Amino acid sequence: MSSMGLSSLTYNTLSKMFAEGKRFDGRKLIEQRDFSVEYNVSNKAEGSARVRMGKTEVVVGIKLEVGTPYPDSMDKGNLMVSGDLLPLASPRFESGPPKFAAIELPRLIDRMIRESHVIDLKKLVITEGEKVWTVIIDIYPINDDGALIDAASIGAIAALLQTHIPALDKDCKIDHESKSTKKLPLLEDTIPLSFTFYKLGESLIIDPTREEEEACDGKIVWGISNWKGKEHMIHSCQKGLETAITRQNVDEMMKHLPKVYDDTLKKLKKFLK
Amino acid sequence: MKEFDKNEGEYEDFGSEPQSRVIVVPGEVVSSEEDFLPGEGARREGKDIVASRYGLAEKVGRVIKIIPFSGAFIPRRNNVIIGRVSDIVHSGWIVDIDYAQNGFLPLMESPRFVNKGEMDQFLAIGDVVAAKVWSVSPKGIDLAMKGKGLGKLEGGFIFRVNPSRVPRIIGREGSMINLIKVNTGCNITIGQNGWIWVKGNSLDSELKARKAIEFIADKVLVTGLTEKTEKWFGENK
Numbered sequence: 001m002s003s004m005g006l007s008s009l010t011y012n013t014l015s016k017m018f019a020e021g022k023r024f025d026g027r028k029l030i031e032q033r034d035f036s037v038e039y040n041v042s043n044k045a046e047g048s049a050r051v052r053m054g055k056t057e058v059v060v061g062i063k064l065e066v067g068t069p070y071p072d073s074m075d076k077g078n079l080m081v082s083g084d085l086l087p088l089a090s091p092r093f094e095s096g097p098p099k100f101a102a103i104e105l106p107r108l109i110d111r112m113i114r115e116s117h118v119i120d121l122k123k124l125v126i127t128e129g130e131k132v133w134t135v136i137i138d139i140y141p142i143n144d145d146g147a148l149i150d151a152a153s154i155g156a157i158a159a160l161l162q163t164h165i166p167a168l169d170k171d172c173k174i175d176h177e178s179k180s181t182k183k184l185p186l187l188e189d190t191i192p193l194s195f196t197f198y199k200l201g202e203s204l205i206i207d208p209t210r211e212e213e214e215a216c217d218g219k220i221v222w223g224i225s226n227w228k229g230k231e232h233m234i235h236s237c238q239k240g241l242e243t244a245i246t247r248q249n250v251d252e253m254m255k256h257l258p259k260v261y262d263d264t265l266k267k268l269k270k271f272l273k
Numbered sequence: 274m275k276e277f278d279k280n281e282g283e284y285e286d287f288g289s290e291p292q293s294r295v296i297v298v299p300g301e302v303v304s305s306e307e308d309f310l311p312g313e314g315a316r317r318e319g320k321d322i323v324a325s326r327y328g329l330a331e332k333v334g335r336v337i338k339i340i341p342f343s344g345a346f347i348p349r350r351n352n353v354i355i356g357r358v359s360d361i362v363h364s365g366w367i368v369d370i371d372y373a374q375n376g377f378l379p380l381m382e383s384p385r386f387v388n389k390g391e392m393d394q395f396l397a398i399g400d401v402v403a404a405k406v407w408s409v410s411p412k413g414i415d416l417a418m419k420g421k422g423l424g425k426l427e428g429g430f431i432f433r434v435n436p437s438r439v440p441r442i443i444g445r446e447g448s449m450i451n452l453i454k455v456n457t458g459c460n461i462t463i464g465q466n467g468w469i470w471v472k473g474n475s476l477d478s479e480l481k482a483r484k485a486i487e488f489i490a491d492k493v494l495v496t497g498l499t500e501k502t503e504k505w506f507g508e509n510k
Contacts, residue, residue, distance in 0.1 A: 004371045004433075004468070007357045008399035013430040022476065024432070024483065211432070 003091035006214045014215045018203035025054075025209065030256045032207040032264060035151070037158045037271035047163030047184070051155040054209065055145035060137065060155035062163045064184075066126065066172055067134035077124025077132040081110035083139035083152070090144035090210070106139060108149055108194060108238060109156050112223030113137070115235035116192035119160065123185035131172050133165065135184070146213040149221055150206075153194035154268060160184060161272060189229030191268070195260055196221045197253050199243055204252055206260060218243030220253065224261050232258045294331050297324040303337050312338030328437075346436035346466040348372055348414055352406045353423070355431060355464035356416075358396045363389070366396050368404065371433075371466045374414055378404060382418040401426045403462050403470065422462055429460070429472025432483060434490040436467035441498065442489050448499055449489065456506045457482040481509070 021029055035053035042048040045061040067078055083106035085093040093102075113119060124133040137159070139152045163184040167175045198205050199218035208216060223236035234257075239245060297303055302321045311317045314326040315337050324330060328341035348354065348370065356376055360367035365379040378396075380387060382404075387395045396402065402425050407417040418424055434442065443450050443463060454461055459473035459482040469486060473479045488505055492498055 004357055004369050005359065006399070007401045007431065008397070009401045009426060009429075009431055011399075017476065020476070022480075024480065026480075 010211065011215045014212060015201045015203075018200050018205060021203075023205070024211065027207075029203060029205045030260065032150075032260065033147075035154060035267065037154065037268070039158070039162055045159075046166060047159040047161075049155045049158040049162065050142075051151045051158070053147065053151045053154070053207070055143055056147060056151050057142040058148065058151045058155045059140045059142055060152065060159045061140070062159050063136040063138070064163070064166060064174075065134045065136065066131055066168070066174065069125070069129065069132045073121075074129045075125060076121040077119075078134040079110065079114055079119060079121065079137075080134060081106040081113070081137045081139070081156075083109070083141075085141060085144075089141040092144070104238075104240070105141075105149055105152060106137075108221050108223070108236070109137065109139060109152055111236040111238075112153055112192050112194050113156060113160075115223065116187075116190060116225045116227070116233075118157070118187050118190045118192055118225070120185040120187060126168070126172060135163075144210060146208045146210040147196060147206075149194050149196055153192070153223075154264070157191055157193065158268070158271065160186065187228065190225050190227055191265060192223055192225035192235060193261060193264055193268075194221055194223050195257060195264075197249075197256075199245060199249060204249060204256075206256075217241055218245055220245055220250075222253070222257060224257060226261070226265065232261060294329045296328070297330045297339060298327050299324055303330045303339075304332075308335060309337050310335050312336040314339030314341055340440070341437045343435060344437050346370075346372055348376075348406045348409050348466070350406055350408060352465040353403060353462070354406060354416075354466045355401060355403050355426070355462065355468035355470055356466070358398055358400045358402065360398065361392050361396075366392070366402075368402060368416060370414065370416075371468065372414070376404070376406070376414040376416045378402065378416040378418060382416070384419070384424065396425060401431055401470070403464065426462070426470050426472075429470055429479060430483075431468050431470045433467050434469060434486065436465065438490040439463060439465055439467060441492075442469075442486055444499060449502065452499060452502055452506075453482055453485050457485070461486075484509070 033054040035051055038050040041050045041059055042061045046064045047062040050059045085102040087093045087095050126132055137156055141148050164180050165182045165184055167178045167180045169175045195206060197220050198208050198216035200216045219240045221238045224232055224234050227233040301324045303324055304322045305320055309322050311322050315322050316325050322337050324339050326339045326341040328339045330339050354370045356368035356370040358366050359369040365377055368376040368378050370376040383395055403423045404416040404418045405420060407415040457478045459471050459478055462470040471479045471482045
């Protein structure tokens, strides 16, 4: 892609197209691109996944380390999510201190996973009050063609479902030699995912390409799951960009969100082993 | 002011029918015969013609040139480009032309009189222009906007393909682009920097033109692409 900024021509065209319900790639406004998930991307990580969604590509790796619990949660393991917007992913990303988007991405994924309680952090205690497991989720966008947060959420949950807890030796050090088959304790039948609704003019779209994402002037990121395989449950949400989101907009999102979630879950289940 | 050459620049014409095409990597010896001359993307090292780019080596007459598979746009004089106005300064407009340097479009190039205080009446920040590269010098890239099809672009939309695909999209003597124009009824301006402007009577025809161009840009190694594109239009009525 290129580094040329958003032109007023593209902005006007997209506003007009969205109002007519059309998109450049022929999708409907509320329709996602197909995606694929690939496992064992990293052989050093405890779990890893690569998600390809259109031209967007994200690699997620999970490491487990032995750490000390935080003072306010002595009976729980730790969860850390970090993300890096690598300059290789897009001409928009520069190396240097993380900027807004680079802080927002891991935070939103962190909130989605933490608030859905999909990782049973209480089961990650090794010795009460002293040693616990720290789950580190690393997100690396390889190519940015829009909807990075949505793709990263798929990658994160796919990698978590693959994650093994490594074996420990007598001194509570990780034994890298022995292969462990113990899975990370996850809440059953709960798969949290993120969906971002973008707003341009009065139209709402999901899963934008980069071209569309840059033109949009409002967004909300939702974290939703089928909690314990029962009902849809929203765990997190965050509003972004400048434009106000109206009550009607939110009502419309709520109408689409369960269906969008179910569709994605169905596609994702094909890749889960 | 000097007139532009009639010739639209070397990119737009493949010349006579190529004799053979082989894939080469940088450093690869394409030919050791002394009869040949190095063209674009190739250089002479002693007796050999050596590739400087990764792409298709093509012998046209006595010249060996390489059509690269990828690569950035490098502006040359007389290239038509599509850029975005990124700033207004006292004597003209700064235009982002998707290159490491910005282009400069002087106030003089405006087709009508523009008051210095109201330059955004003609071109505001974010507007898209089709322009020609007037000169490339260490001081900067100067643009010109006097010519057929050049000027501020209004209506339609722009999108980008890999700049190295531009010659294919234009085709031999414009054959490919004319095929698309005839089949979609759209007005199409192709910038050498890979940005393409499409404007037609309806959004559907514009979208079809974009699809056709992206179809061509996808097919790097295909021969007889014009026929394949004709077939594509047959299938995608």
